[in-house]
Amino acid sequence: MICIRRARPADAAAIGAVHVATWRSTYPGVLPEDYLAGMSAVRHAAGYEQAIAERRNGHAVFVAVASGADAPAGTPEGGSAVVGFVSGGRARRPGLGQGEVETLYLLDDYRDQGTGRRLMRAMAAHLAAVGCRSVMLWVLRDNPTRWFYQHLGGKPVAREVIGFAGQRLEQMAFLWDPIESLLAATAPAPEG
Template identity: 80%
Template sequence: MICIRRARPADAPAIGAVHVATWRTAYAGVLPDDYLAGLSPLRHAAGYEQAITDRHNGHAVFVAVVSGADAPEGTPAGEATVVGFVSGGRARRPGLAQGEIETLYLLEDYRERGVGRRLMRAIAAHLAAVGCRSAMLWVLQDNPTRWFYRRLGGRPAAQEAIRFAGQTMGQLAFVWDPIETLLAATAPAAEG
């Protein structure tokens, strides 16, 4: 079973591990190998623990947790495992949208199963609940999964060069304005 819920401080180590694992797969060949090898799940966990407890500016973190038959091999019976997460809050800089999706990371084995869509719905519903009428996110231009945001109705709205991991790279901003376009794109499919 796959469940989306608000993250708890105890989830931080698993979130840090997911962050590192997804960066190592998604950005292989995009970011320098030594940078990816040096990523620390513990360092990221500390940052995410703070993000989970810091609710200023409408900030929230949601996790995708799996158990039972959906759990990764080796997961003890009855235990759940974090396989993805999303975070966001009010936009960190004005101009493009009122709300910002800051992160969305999902382990490779859980892609193409609707989990990313469900995580995006959780953060979009949260942003709408805290008063954001539009949402945006930045994605590296060379991110191989950037198509996902376009498939959810994200409209490319800005592009900029950033300096990251010792190199200059491009990033794109996708915007959902109004935020209801993202909520509609991530609505559960009707059964029947």
């Protein structure tokens, strides 16, 4: 079973590990290999632990936790493991949307099963609850999973070139305005 819940400070180490694992599987050929090899789950965990505890500017982190038959190999019997997460809050810069999804990372074995959609729904519901009427996110143009945001109805509204890891990379902004369009796109399918 996979459940989505608000992250706790104790989840930070697992969140940091998911962050590093997903970057290493998503960005070969996009980011330098030495940059990917040098990523530190511990360093990322410290940043997420602080974000989880502070909750500044409407910020929240939600995790996807797998247990039972859905738990990753090596998980102790009866245990659970963080297999993905989403973070966001009020937009870090004005102009595109009121809320922003800052990160959405999911281990490879848990993609294409609806878990990313459920994480996006949790963040959209949170952002709506803190008063955001629209939501946006940035994604690298060369990220092979950017189609996911288009599939959820995100409209490409901006592009920019950024410097990262010694490279010039193009990123794209996707917008859902009103935020209800993302909530509708991520609604559970009716049973029957």
